[in-house]
Amino acid sequence: MIVGQQKPFEEIWQLVKDHKQFTVFGCNTCVAVCHQGGNKEAGILASQLRMRAVQDGLEIKIDDSGIERQCEHEFFEKAEELIQGSEAVLSLACGIGVQFMASKYPKTPVYPALNTTFLGDVPETGLFSEKCQACGDCVLGVTGGVCPVSRCAKRLLNGPCGGSTHGKCEISKDTECAWQLVIDRLEALGRLDDYEKVQPIKDWSKDRAGGPRTFKLEDF
Amino acid sequence: MAETVTGSRLEKVLKSGHQAVTSECGPPRSSDASHIITKGQLIKDHVDSINVTDNQTSVTRLCSLAACVHLKLQGLDPVLQMVVRDRNRIALQSDILGAASFGINNVLCLSGDHQRFGDHPQAQNVFDLDSMQLVQTVRYMRDEGKFLSGDEIKQPPSMFVGAAANPFGDPFKIRVPRLAKKVACGAEFIQTQCIYNLDKFEKWMEGVRERGLHEKVYILAGITPMRSVGMARYLQKNVPGMDVPDELIERMKGVEKKKQADEGITIAVETIQRLKECKGVAGFHVMAIEWEEKVPEIVERSGLYPRPKID
Numbered sequence: 346m347i348v349g350q351q352k353p354f355e356e357i358w359q360l361v362k363d364h365k366q367f368t369v370f371g372c373n374t375c376v377a378v379c380h381q382g383g384n385k386e387a388g389i390l391a392s393q394l395r396m397r398a399v400q401d402g403l404e405i406k407i408d409d410s411g412i413e414r415q416c417e418h419e420f421f422e423k424a425e426e427l428i429q430g431s432e433a434v435l436s437l438a439c440g441i442g443v444q445f446m447a448s449k450y451p452k453t454p455v456y457p458a459l460n461t462t463f464l465g466d467v468p469e470t471g472l473f474s475e476k477c478q479a480c481g482d483c484v485l486g487v488t489g490g491v492c493p494v495s496r497c498a499k500r501l502l503n504g505p506c507g508g509s510t511h512g513k514c515e516i517s518k519d520t521e522c523a524w525q526l527v528i529d530r531l532e533a534l535g536r537l538d539d540y541e542k543v544q545p546i547k548d549w550s551k552d553r554a555g556g557p558r559t560f561k562l563e564d565f
Numbered sequence: 566m567a568e569t570v571t572g573s574r575l576e577k578v579l580k581s582g583h584q585a586v587t588s589e590c591g592p593p594r595s596s597d598a599s600h601i602i603t604k605g606q607l608i609k610d611h612v613d614s615i616n617v618t619d620n621q622t623s624v625t626r627l628c629s630l631a632a633c634v635h636l637k638l639q640g641l642d643p644v645l646q647m648v649v650r651d652r653n654r655i656a657l658q659s660d661i662l663g664a665a666s667f668g669i670n671n672v673l674c675l676s677g678d679h680q681r682f683g684d685h686p687q688a689q690n691v692f693d694l695d696s697m698q699l700v701q702t703v704r705y706m707r708d709e710g711k712f713l714s715g716d717e718i719k720q721p722p723s724m725f726v727g728a729a730a731n732p733f734g735d736p737f738k739i740r741v742p743r744l745a746k747k748v749a750c751g752a753e754f755i756q757t758q759c760i761y762n763l764d765k766f767e768k769w770m771e772g773v774r775e776r777g778l779h780e781k782v783y784i785l786a787g788i789t790p791m792r793s794v795g796m797a798r799y800l801q802k803n804v805p806g807m808d809v810p811d812e813l814i815e816r817m818k819g820v821e822k823k824k825q826a827d828e829g830i831t832i833a834v835e836t837i838q839r840l841k842e843c844k845g846v847a848g849f850h851v852m853a854i855e856w857e858e859k860v861p862e863i864v865e866r867s868g869l870y871p872r873p874k875i876d
Contacts (some may be wrong), residue, residue: 387845498679499650499690503697503746505739506676507731507758508805515805516681528736543750544714546654546698 346466347375347439348473349382349459351390358397360456361435364405368431369394369458370424370446371411372438378475382437382459384411390437390458415442421449428453464495481551481558486545489530496523504542571707573670573725574642575614577875578848579754579783584841585848586869587644587756587785588860589616590636592627601632604857605641611864612851613872614671616644616756620651623683630660633669644727645669648677648730653693654702654713665722673727673756674699697750700728704751726751731758732769733808741772748782755782756850759789761800762808763839770845779845786840789852790859791829796819818844830859830866837867 351357361367369391377383390408398405410427414420415438421428428434428446433454436443439461447455463475478495484502485492494500498516505524508515512525531537549555567580571681578585588608593600605615610641615636619629633643645664647657661672676696680688694702702713705727710721728747732740744755766786791797794817801809813832820828833851840846849869853859864870 498681499676499695500692501676501695503695505734505736506696506806507729507734509735510805511735516679522735525736528739539737541746541749543697543701543746545696546701549693556800 349376366406369409369435372415388557490527571723571725576725578613586850593633605636608860611861613718614642620767623680644671646673650677700750727754728752729797734806757787783847785848785850835865
């Protein structure tokens, strides 16, 4: 899923403080799971912003609401009227939702309340961990199901580098060495010999490097 | 003597059966070339070739390629270190051609320290290729006379191609297979991480010999003299992939402070003397970090001087 983290409150405040009215919209899917951008968080953030407005002696009408998923048209129906009537929108969606909203309402300023941080999983309650960079050409089949593109700080396809120490990455003792994980996993699968297969130079044109990507289902 | 394929002095020394001696110079954080030239002059009679580091520890410096050109103009045989952290395949191939155009005939292909260690931790990193793929790339350019795109290179670069090996990185069990991979990619010489744990290094070399890798690649053992017990402790605790045994710390500690530098040199010399007898070690890479003036002494005391005369 997409993981996001709320921006510092002051940064959010600076984005919206000059409006007379705006609406805070949660996005109740991915970023709700990480307790950063769901409808509940939208309500809390709206309250904090109202208090700040009072503290600063500003008259701002701040509404809040939620959209189940800010990246698809069908979920906007119920919110349509509220958005149309808003001077501006503060979106707690990921960068995708913010842009989708902005493109739907070309004359409404839409501000992000979150930093979209990564594509990750939930290995334990309250912990979110990056697992994919959407490189467009998955190598998990040859790396024992561990992604070196997202989890190795140097995205080495033929790792580990010389900085791997006691299973940790050279950048931090808190970061696991992805290649240690690859090797452990290959060993567990009885495929350690596969380690010596040289992984070919990657075609990064399928990655962000190749420009914005789209994908169209021909049957629709 | 085995047939040489490049104009590299290092290649000639190794292929004529001598134990080679290389050293390295770090370029300055300035546009003043005199610094690197002075370093080169200090050590030129005691080494066969000189590595020039490429923004080592991710700290921005005068570029390796330009520094290599300065050394080449002094008649020395530079080894162009190239990390894949900062340049994509277009820039890497371009710089290889540029280096070759100045008669630089050695390249050492490296990943590079992560930028988090350097002066620009906010920088983007590239890692379009990894170090093994860079080895493959240079060999392909040289041997096939082509760019990675398949386009022809009218005058291919004449490069003797090296890579690094760290026998002390984890997991240990893949450190020999990892060397095998680099050899399979086309590495012709290897310069190792600084060796302090000799038992572990010799164990690694045993594995290297079992697979006959020492007959396919020239392995230069990495030697870095310690200047003080403080440096020894720093290397032990703070440098990932470095293995400094406690005995060495104790040995340095047992010497009064002003004699610790001499003790560090003596340890380096003893390391070389022991590894000269280690089958499969084809030479030594003496990295006296910001202490280049000590290289001649280390080389002489290790019995590696004079260096062979090679045309």
